[in-house]
Amino acid sequence: MIPPLDLTDLQDAARLLQGVTTRTPVEESTSLSAVAGVPVHLKCENLQRTGSFKLRGAYVRLSRLSPGEKARGVVAASAGNHAQGVALAARELGVSALVYMPRNAALPKLAATRGYGAQVRQEGATLAETLVAAQREAAATGRVLIPPFDHADVVAGQATLGLEILEQVPDVRTILVPTGGGGLLAGVAAAVHATGADVRVVGVQAEGAAAFPASLAAGHPVALTRMRTIADGIAVPAPGELTLGIVRAHVDAVLTVSEEQIARAMLLLAERAKLVVEPSGAAGVATLLDGAGALEGPVVVVLSGGNVDPLVLQRILRHGLVAAGRYLRMKVRVPDEPGSLAGLLAVLATTGANVVSVQHDRTGTGLGLAEVLIGVELETKGTDHCDEVVARLHAEGYGVVFRSVG
16 A cells, blocks of 8 residues: 655655755756757756765655664665765764665765765675665664665655756656656655646666566566666666555656666766766666657656766766767778878878777788788767768778777
8 A cells, every 4th residue: 555645745854854955956958958859957966965866765764763763773775875865864863874785885985975974884795685784783783774765754755856846847747767666756756646747757767677667567566687787776676565556656657778878878968968977867868868759848857866986987988989979990901011000090180080099900811911900999979970981091092891880
């Protein structure tokens, strides 16, 4: 049974968060509006305190604990965003917090969680194993386990983001929400339902960690047996009973996006919107890039978080360039004599492409004694530019024996 989440309860949650969370901005995106054919706005929850929406639900849940529960302290399991939300909420409320994180948790997320004042223990190779450790701690010590999504107080906290969207973009017709366990999706849907707004709410999951489609079809949570995605913030094996019930009742659709689409979305947000967004936070934008069908506008896309390791960000942005056709790899046959490489590079310089790397191969199959293959990797302006570069080389008499865009 779905517990009541009426407008009074959601407004109470919003009052609890006053002075704690930031009313994050909504920015219109002309680039995405052109792609979608309707006005598109970005709800920048990546600029929230702790870098994600998770503080909302964590703080509301901790605020509603009894004095005795607060005295015993809280425990949570998380790979990153929920950990930071619980840690900061506990510090603000003067509650002791112990957070279990996987052994492979990213160093910046570990440091941030500790920086907010929580005690951190690393246990388990997966989040499921880490959760078992947190549950064991709760049973042994009496600490209150703070779930990441499947609790009415947590959903009410996340719903405050939905209330903000409805106030900031009163004519919104569609809201795209990155989705893992469903706490944010259920919260936004609860806000829309409670206010009676005529708005479509659409969840977006990574293809490699999409638990909702099977669970919605079955009518109960169905756990994935494996997950593989760069969007670790929404890599949750199964929705909760509560979140699934709300989504079944009030969400219009749950879509999926590929890794390439997520990487392209992160690249676009960095280049055009000047926003650093983690892979999970970019899932909604990935839906627009994929052309997910006609979406009634205005559309608000929730950027749910911005906590990404700089090294991971570098790798993903490069992957985004590849997915957008902005890299060209070639092998060009040239005479093995002084000046051949300089001549090739001079021609490439006239095309406006940027040379990233160069390799010589004197032992390739089919090469003559006086020939060499020069492998070149280039940054380009897109697939049309790649074609122009190859055409120019052919015009100058060079033989391109291999090319790969991306």
